[in-house]
Amino acid sequence: xxxxxxxxxxxxxxxxxxxxxxxxxxxxxxxxxxxxxxxxxxxxxxxxxxxxxxxxxxxxxxxxxxxxxxxxxxxxxxxxxxxxxxxxxxxxxxxxxxxxxxxxxxxxxxxxxxxxxxxxxxxxxxxxxxxxxxxxxxxxxxxxxxxxxxxxxxxxxxxxxxxxxxxxxxxxxxxxxxxxxxxxxxxxxxxxxxxxxxxxxxxxxxxxxxxxxxxxxxxxxxxxxxxxxxxxxxxxxxxxxxxxxxxxxxxxxxxxxxxxxxxxxxxxxxxxxxxxxxxxxxxxxxxxxxxxxxxxxxxxxxxxxxxxxxxxx
Amino acid sequence: xxxxxxxxxxxxxxxxxxxxxxxxxxxxxxxxxxxxxxxxxxxxxxxxxxxxxxxxxxxxxxxxxxxxxxxxxxxxxxxxxxxxxxxxxxxxxxxxxxxxxxxxxxxxxxxxxxxxxxxxxxxxxxxxxxxxxxxxxxxxxxxxxxxxxxxxxxxxxxxxxxxxxxxxxxxxxxxxxxxxxxxxxxxxxxxxxxxxxxxxxxxxxxxxxxxxxxxxxxxxxxxxxxxxxxxxxxxxxxxxxxxxxxxxxxxxxxxxxxxxxxxxxxxxxxxxxxxxxxxxxxxxxxxxx
Numbered sequence: 001x002x003x004x005x006x007x008x009x010x011x012x013x014x015x016x017x018x019x020x021x022x023x024x025x026x027x028x029x030x031x032x033x034x035x036x037x038x039x040x041x042x043x044x045x046x047x048x049x050x051x052x053x054x055x056x057x058x059x060x061x062x063x064x065x066x067x068x069x070x071x072x073x074x075x076x077x078x079x080x081x082x083x084x085x086x087x088x089x090x091x092x093x094x095x096x097x098x099x100x101x102x103x104x105x106x107x108x109x110x111x112x113x114x115x116x117x118x119x120x121x122x123x124x125x126x127x128x129x130x131x132x133x134x135x136x137x138x139x140x141x142x143x144x145x146x147x148x149x150x151x152x153x154x155x156x157x158x159x160x161x162x163x164x165x166x167x168x169x170x171x172x173x174x175x176x177x178x179x180x181x182x183x184x185x186x187x188x189x190x191x192x193x194x195x196x197x198x199x200x201x202x203x204x205x206x207x208x209x210x211x212x213x214x215x216x217x218x219x220x221x222x223x224x225x226x227x228x229x230x231x232x233x234x235x236x237x238x239x240x241x242x243x244x245x246x247x248x249x250x251x252x253x254x255x256x257x258x259x260x261x262x263x264x265x266x267x268x269x270x271x272x273x274x275x276x277x278x279x280x281x282x283x284x285x286x287x288x289x290x291x292x293x294x295x296x297x298x299x300x301x302x303x304x305x306x307x308x309x310x311x312x313x
Numbered sequence: 314x315x316x317x318x319x320x321x322x323x324x325x326x327x328x329x330x331x332x333x334x335x336x337x338x339x340x341x342x343x344x345x346x347x348x349x350x351x352x353x354x355x356x357x358x359x360x361x362x363x364x365x366x367x368x369x370x371x372x373x374x375x376x377x378x379x380x381x382x383x384x385x386x387x388x389x390x391x392x393x394x395x396x397x398x399x400x401x402x403x404x405x406x407x408x409x410x411x412x413x414x415x416x417x418x419x420x421x422x423x424x425x426x427x428x429x430x431x432x433x434x435x436x437x438x439x440x441x442x443x444x445x446x447x448x449x450x451x452x453x454x455x456x457x458x459x460x461x462x463x464x465x466x467x468x469x470x471x472x473x474x475x476x477x478x479x480x481x482x483x484x485x486x487x488x489x490x491x492x493x494x495x496x497x498x499x500x501x502x503x504x505x506x507x508x509x510x511x512x513x514x515x516x517x518x519x520x521x522x523x524x525x526x527x528x529x530x531x532x533x534x535x536x537x538x539x540x541x542x543x544x545x546x547x548x549x550x551x552x553x554x555x556x557x558x559x560x561x562x563x564x565x566x567x568x569x570x571x572x573x574x575x576x577x578x579x580x581x582x583x584x585x586x587x588x589x590x591x592x593x594x595x596x597x598x599x600x601x602x
Contacts, residue, residue, distance in 0.1 A: 023505070024419065025421070027415075027419070027505045027506055028415050028419055028421050030411075031411040031412060031415045031509075032411070032412055032415050032427070034408050034411065035408040035409065035411065035412040035476050035480070036412075036427070038408070038469065038472060038473045038476065039430075039431065039434065039473055039476050039477075041449065041469075041473070042446060042469060042470050042473035042474070043433070043434050043442065043446075043473050043474065043476075043477075044433065046442060046445030046446045046448065046449045047437065047442065049445060049448060049449065050444070050445040050448070053448065107337070107340065110333050110336060110337060111337065115333065121337050121340075121341065123585075123588060124344055124345065125340065125341075126588075127344065127581070128344060130530055130580055130581075130583075130584045130591065131534075131577055131580055131581075132533070132534035132536065132551075132576075132577075132580065133534065133536065133552075134536050134552040134555050134556055134576075135552075135555070135573055135576060135577045135580075138351075138555070138559060138569070138573045139347045139348065139573070140347065142350065142351065142354065142566065142570065143347055143350065149363075149366070150363075150366060150566070152346075152350055152366070152367055155366075155367060184343070184344070184347075192592060192595065192596060193596060196596045241436075241438065244438070244440070244441065245438045245439075246440075247440045247536075247537060248536045248537065248552075252559075266441070269441075269443075269444060270443070270444075273443075273444040273447070274444075274447075274541060279444065279448065282444045283444060283445065283448075285444075286441060286443075286444050286445055289441045290436070290437060290441055290442075293436045293437065293438075293441060294436050297435075297436050
């Protein structure tokens with residue numbers, strides 16, 4: 001049997017012949033172009049174009065001619081409703097960090113490795129996540145009905161001797177109501193992230209801690225929690241970006257009301273763009289939202305960059 | 314802890330298991346009861362929903378369901394949603410695997426820059442970009458591309474906004490496939506396309522399934538894009554149609570409940586069938602993206 005000489009193998013290596021290179025370049029171009037074109041037309045270009053429109057007072061009929069410079073951007077910052085929307089977004093983020101994420105982590109630890117029936121619980125807990133926001137909103141709209149004869153929750157409240165609560169009609173509690181529904185829908189997703197994170201922690205580490213005499217609580221705070229670091233980082237990031245996106249749920253349940261008490265940035269932009277048709281102003285709101293997203297992402301990535309304890313996660 | 318001295322280990326374990334199941338069961342009730350109330354209301358007459366809204370529907374009234382399933386409205390919306398979902402899913406899987414392959418396995422000048430460009434998409438979710446996108450759609454329509462008030466417009470936008478995340482997922486999957494495989498294939502005379510088509514894609518089938526399942530859910534549940542793109546009620550998708558149906562028949566709680574319940578059924582069936590793919594797609598996306 002003849003073993004091919006080394007130079008022959010080298011000749012077969014890629015990138016040596018010109019035809020091969022042309023073929024490669026063709027592959028690269030053909031593979032990338034469809035995605036790139038769509039991405040440019042529907043993601044990048046719209047945002048660039050909005051920077052232009054945001055400098056006009058424009059109702060959307062005919063070309064934009066009434067140039068106002070940065071007037072829209074100034075007006076937004078002094079609009080009380082925009083500030084309420086901003087505050088509501090921050091409140092939703094705060095509530096999520098204080099309640100939703102700890103709850104999700106707690107449940108993930110409960111449904112830990114060896115619990116019989118864990119697949120069942122996981123399936124049920126994650127189900128609200130796959131239901132659309134439209135369906136979720138209607139389900140809860142029925143439950144929140146202020147009339148105890150119609151709304152299940154108020155039936156429970158009156159059964160317990162309380163007075164019917166205007167869950168969606170009281171400016172003081174409407175945001176909490178929205179948050180409860182958001183938690184109902186999204187905690188399963190965060191629980192899933194934590195479950196994956198927990199699975200990636202080698203059992204040996206926890207066993208070693210137990211042998212060394214750590215109580216379950218110590219083991220959680222000194223072993224599990226630090227090792228979940230990168231999962232927590234992801235989960236917090238997605239919570240914040242998610243709060244910026246809340247739209248359908250609020251739009252269907254409250255339309256941002258009563259008196260703007262549950263206004264979110266996305267509903268604010270939608271109202272100005274598609275109800276009042278102030279497209280220049282709406283564009284400026286979109287730019288602000290985009291800037292918030294980008295600024296937060298960059299700062300967050302910079303601040304939380306840290307050596308991972310476990311590979312890749 | 315003091316109990317550890319008083320009780321034998323198996324007893325401690327049983328007690329902690331009991332509380333574990335108790336807490337988990339409470340959460341199950343909180344998840345399930347709202348859905349059950351919806352189903353109850355859907356299976357009653359309008360009068361029954363008024364007079365005793367919280368009891369189980371005995372006898373079961375199928376009238377609302379028959380009314381909805383007997384007319385063309387629900388089926389039309391279901392068809393529109395299905396068409397959009399299938400085209401978007403095929404589009405996302407094809408375009409993302411092609412692009413991810415180039416980013417994972419080929420080299421060219423400007424690759425890093427292009428890749429970073431795609432990461433911008435991660436910071437630009439649809440609710441933020443909806444007005445800018447609408448303006449582009451409207452302009453394209455004026456220029457003669459039929460995308461406004463057309464399912465095509467929804468498909469293109471949904472595909473475009475699914476690109477970034479799914480390219481990241483697939484790229485990291487393709488990168489994890491050993492380089493020796495590629496060398497071996499090239500030595501055997503494969504072109505880049507051969508390697509992609511005959512070796513990489515078959516190996517990546519689980520990842521492709523996850524991307525597909527995830528895309529299906531996102532497209533199926535999307536309200537915002539159909540809401541701004543569509544006007545013609547013949548083209549409405551299920552979420553949009555459900556919203557408009559409620560606006561029209563809001564007084565008849567049982568009928569609206571039946572409609573909402575029916576529109577939830579396809580999602581739940583799909584979820585039970587594809588839970589594994591959806592879950593792995595989501596976690597991969599969140600961790601890699």
